[in-house]
Amino acid sequence: MSEAVREALRGQRIETPSWAYANSGTRFKVFAQAGVPRTPEEKLADAAVVHRLTGVAPTVALHIPWDRVDDYGKLAGYARDLGIRIGAINSNVFQDDDYKLGSVTNPDPAVRRKATDHLLECVDVMDATGSRDLKLWFSDGTNYPGQDDIRARQDRLAEALGEVYRRLGPDQRMLLEYKLFEPAFYTTDVPDWGTAYAHCVELGPKATVCIDTGHHAPGTNIEFIVAFLLRAGRLGAFDFNSRFYADDDLMVGAADPFQLFRIMHEIVAAGALGAEAGIAFMLDQCHNIEPKIPAIIRSVLNVQEATAKALLVDAKALADAQRAGDVLGANAVLMDAFATDVRPLLAELRAEQGLDPDPLAAYRASGYAEKIVAERVGGEQAGWGA
Amino acid sequence: MSEAVREALRGQRIETPSWAYANSGTRFKVFAQAGVPRTPEEKLADAAVVHRLTGVAPTVALHIPWDRVDDYGKLAGYARDLGIRIGAINSNVFQDDDYKLGSVTNPDPAVRRKATDHLLECVDVMDATGSRDLKLWFSDGTNYPGQDDIRARQDRLAEALGEVYRRLGPDQRMLLEYKLFEPAFYTTDVPDWGTAYAHCVELGPKATVCIDTGHHAPGTNIEFIVAFLLRAGRLGAFDFNSRFYADDDLMVGAADPFQLFRIMHEIVAAGALGAEAGIAFMLDQCHNIEPKIPAIIRSVLNVQEATAKALLVDAKALADAQRAGDVLGANAVLMDAFATDVRPLLAELRAEQGLDPDPLAAYRASGYAEKIVAERVGGEQAGWGA
């Protein structure tokens, strides 16, 4: 592994989401786990453990109102004390009874006002926490043909986005996320990257697209979207996770590690891995049945491994084969990198940085899991609904 | 419309599910509705209204433990007093904390025992209510490759099914439902009709397959499965609903009315519409955002309309065109029936039976919606988790 590869890996940053430390589930059942955080502070504490063990996860995304506190500045300070920082602020306009027929696209102007106000409040939180990114995901849509006017909803969406965009400070950005379906089952108001992209272009340079790797129709080539948005300068962030079917929210790299590698290959090939490229590499996962902290550690490692493989692609050989129209040769260059076992190299790199080469083993040995089970008794465990 | 068609429509029976009268939602939010039942008895009352207005929905499926009562015989009597009957008994082995890694396929024998005991308890409920059908849906599966042994889980499944099968009385049946995914996201232990069919054949003649129209992979031809199972004598029931994406559980006929017609065409063509064919035509839907009772009425009407169209297919002309290899001619016979507006005919039929020709208008005029909103105050509204 060349020094440039090592340097790139040392500089990689992955953001973990506060809600992944909390309980989650399906519409059928949320299986509660012992030791799960009860407060935003406890979520930060868990995230700090992940960062301490992996060395590459220094920021935590918040979800408002799941992580609502009285004093966000104080929360940010608490994070700093733990050695981490607050990352993106995620708005939540889907869990209030008012939002049954939509939030910013609701036919009722009063509901739209309420929803937009919440988005503006999230910018306040950004101001207080020093967050750069406002991540917007709208569950808005309809369940039945005719239920609402598709174009009118786009107008309402554009209006709300515009208002929020204008509120952003000079160093703040908007990340617009799209999703094919769920919880809406007929139309979704931002269903695909094209819709998100078109709104971002209309809004201005501070608006970029967030790709959640589980939010596509079957058969969608995600790395194509990555490459297209990179070329257009509109890729702002990833919500990493993996899926076999729909928005399964499994650990990233668990379902299709080769796809994750192909995505990271596009990132590396475009020189977009480093912080200066401004792309936020975030996890967005649900650990419904597996213990949360080790699952998140594992996810971080999976992203690291895919990145390491992508960095090993022989760019010169690849370009030569591509230019020559050598289909098998070009493919072989990519596959050679993917077939490489990068775990020893990453272990070595960790050791150099004073980390345990095996973060999962270190976590198991740390006693942290037992500690939080013992300590976090009483109160209400955080969850999607909390 | 010939008298035979009228007769067939008069004899049609559609079963409504007790849980469709209760609150439901997605993993993101359950939007509660006013007036929703708080008890099994109130669900029956609502179902009785649907039957009174449509004339074709005389039975209600129960879900245990959602509809758990002390005295099932008494509940059955209450239903009879309302002019309806208890239909299929649906087991629920997916909402207990023990079932996190599966119920009858759980690696832990104690959990398997508990789950199987619940299934046996459901047969007790059948004995008490006079139900013919035990409907089994298992959420069992795994989320991650390697999590459990696929074949071992089939062995455990076969064992549990066998024990329950042997417990069935002479006039009782087992309906085995399959589902592609959700809540399990890697493997599901009964993911497709082939798996359900193979187990049913192994079990014996009282085991048949239940087709939930929302439980298939994209692109699956459901009417093919209907036809195949009819030919094999193993179609036991439908769980009707409709979907654009995954298991959306929308009102049947709302997403693809032509598909519903094609399904009913296979039923009619095989002479399997009448009660003597033994196929249970059930709804299984979630009315997340629309009012529940009128949504169920609408669903019943949708099935009726699809059936009426299927009955209008000119079977002789169809067979002639098929035999002659007349692709366009055969297709046209089917499309002619589908293009027919059968609403006037169904309205006429209702009037003949002393029903309001427009059940939805009759419901709105009845004041029932207002009544239950006023009366059902306090207590806890029934829902999937209740």
Place this chain on the structure above:
Amino acid sequence: MSEAVREALRGQRIETPSWAYANSGTRFKVFAQAGVPRTPEEKLADAAVVHRLTGVAPTVALHIPWDRVDDYGKLAGYARDLGIRIGAINSNVFQDDDYKLGSVTNPDPAVRRKATDHLLECVDVMDATGSRDLKLWFSDGTNYPGQDDIRARQDRLAEALGEVYRRLGPDQRMLLEYKLFEPAFYTTDVPDWGTAYAHCVELGPKATVCIDTGHHAPGTNIEFIVAFLLRAGRLGAFDFNSRFYADDDLMVGAADPFQLFRIMHEIVAAGALGAEAGIAFMLDQCHNIEPKIPAIIRSVLNVQEATAKALLVDAKALADAQRAGDVLGANAVLMDAFATDVRPLLAELRAEQGLDPDPLAAYRASGYAEKIVAERVGGEQAGWGA
């Protein structure tokens, strides 16, 4: 049916594609049919029959080089003599050996030059025939990860599109078509509406998107795309057909007539049905096993019927219910129109215009099918490869 509805239906125009009159098939087999055209002139003759019988199909799309002739002006005159006109010009840069690795996105600049020159030649054909629309579909893409550089291919695409765009005359337009996959199986260079839209915006106002209804990932909501592009002023045309699986190219309305209705509802609701809206309603189908001319007539009728139903939607009632958040009510307004049997009304309209009320019966009675079988002997039947 109000006079406005009648007027709209009288003014509707549907374009048929020259290649649908020719032989087609799958990669497994092309089943030749007797009487199939051998020349562009014979295709026009067949198209004229479809127009004569339906009254709404006055234009024919050409495919170059499948319809290459020495004198396009003369061909246009021949069409006029038959009572029809030349419609869109479709380029074909996928059947030359040089295009194995792409046409305008090929890594080899010489191949790109050749492909772009062909596109420019198509504009010459437009000049000669008076065609307004240049329809561009690119089969370009890759089969294997790594085979070529995704972003570089976009650059090449943008360059070729720009050159062709600048060549367009003041009254000429570019229709950019997208397709998920096939014949490329890993990446496709214009895989979705977002990609086509982004290029169109970059190009200028004469570039618009063409929606082929069979070119989407499973689960894609096509009417959403229709509505979005209408709102953005970038919907240029449809290639109508239907599909159960992939790009099946079946008769439009055959697989999901309700979807076709929903698409036409968006068109009607946006006031985009008339010629002044500039949207080309074209068929693009393969009649692999059914006789071609009656299949095309049937397809035209299917579009007419869907349009008639869309025109019957009570726009006022729909908007009221939508504004009130009445989910079931709004849906019912749409379903009422869909459930209506519009065939008698269309038959009446045809009779008023001096047409046979039943175009398919009129075709069968005309003896045309027998005539072309008898006359078109010898020569080579036109097909996709001819």
Place this chain on the structure above:
Amino acid sequence: MSEAVREALRGQRIETPSWAYANSGTRFKVFAQAGVPRTPEEKLADAAVVHRLTGVAPTVALHIPWDRVDDYGKLAGYARDLGIRIGAINSNVFQDDDYKLGSVTNPDPAVRRKATDHLLECVDVMDATGSRDLKLWFSDGTNYPGQDDIRARQDRLAEALGEVYRRLGPDQRMLLEYKLFEPAFYTTDVPDWGTAYAHCVELGPKATVCIDTGHHAPGTNIEFIVAFLLRAGRLGAFDFNSRFYADDDLMVGAADPFQLFRIMHEIVAAGALGAEAGIAFMLDQCHNIEPKIPAIIRSVLNVQEATAKALLVDAKALADAQRAGDVLGANAVLMDAFATDVRPLLAELRAEQGLDPDPLAAYRASGYAEKIVAERVGGEQAGWGA
């Protein structure tokens, strides 16, 4: 790598298909390649090269009539002289004009007779070549709802299969392949494993299912089917290839190497890798744009690598973690094996057997590609239609 693993890898056998050495393409275009075989004998010669270089591909599947010769015994002898053997016999009842509406399920009994006779002829070829397996894939199906009777087609299918089954010799088997769609676009008569399985059970022990890895609906869990059929004793063969969308027929392992590994894990876990288990591991691919022989070598290597990784799974640790309900631990056992770079080990194994450690480099160095380009001039290159 333990000696048991080495032994298993030494014993692995992969069958290559004669048609993969010939030209293929999509419905849009077949790109001819220089040096492609013109005769069955030349296909065998190419296959012998693949075996010589890889050491694990000693058999070649034939496709009748693509590989029709006067004297099959002589062809088998020719193969033996080349150091290989004839493998499965693939019937082809989809390329004759008579089969437009189906072969064994055609509404016309004369066509059914012709098709069944062809299948019987294939058994004659098996007798002459010493082949064990008759592979049956039927393109039969319909394109339009109503076109034919779904159940009647199953009756016809069962009848033809029965007649062919009874013709099989004591050591001969029938492999029944299923496919979701293409070339039929509405119904396919054997669309899924359930249908194939049910017919096999009806036929008897010599009938087993063939899994083509590209023949499933999106989201289908193929390794589940593998495991289920292994448990039921009905898995007869694989047609390996890979796909991103539909039946893309790309090189196996090219689209989702992790899926291939999971499939091989089920095989290894069930002890079904060795010859005594009777499972035929065949390739069925189309090398539309890449050179054929190296693509096939690459495919063989991909299967080998996936197998090696599957053999490295720590079965004891996996079972322990599964039994303990350790989701992350069990998954990690699998992922550890997948992450291992097995290429050095396979290279070592090849060297031990006197093979070049790098079969692709050896092929390039051999001059064979240049030789066949120079020699195979004139005549007609073999292809799907030849």
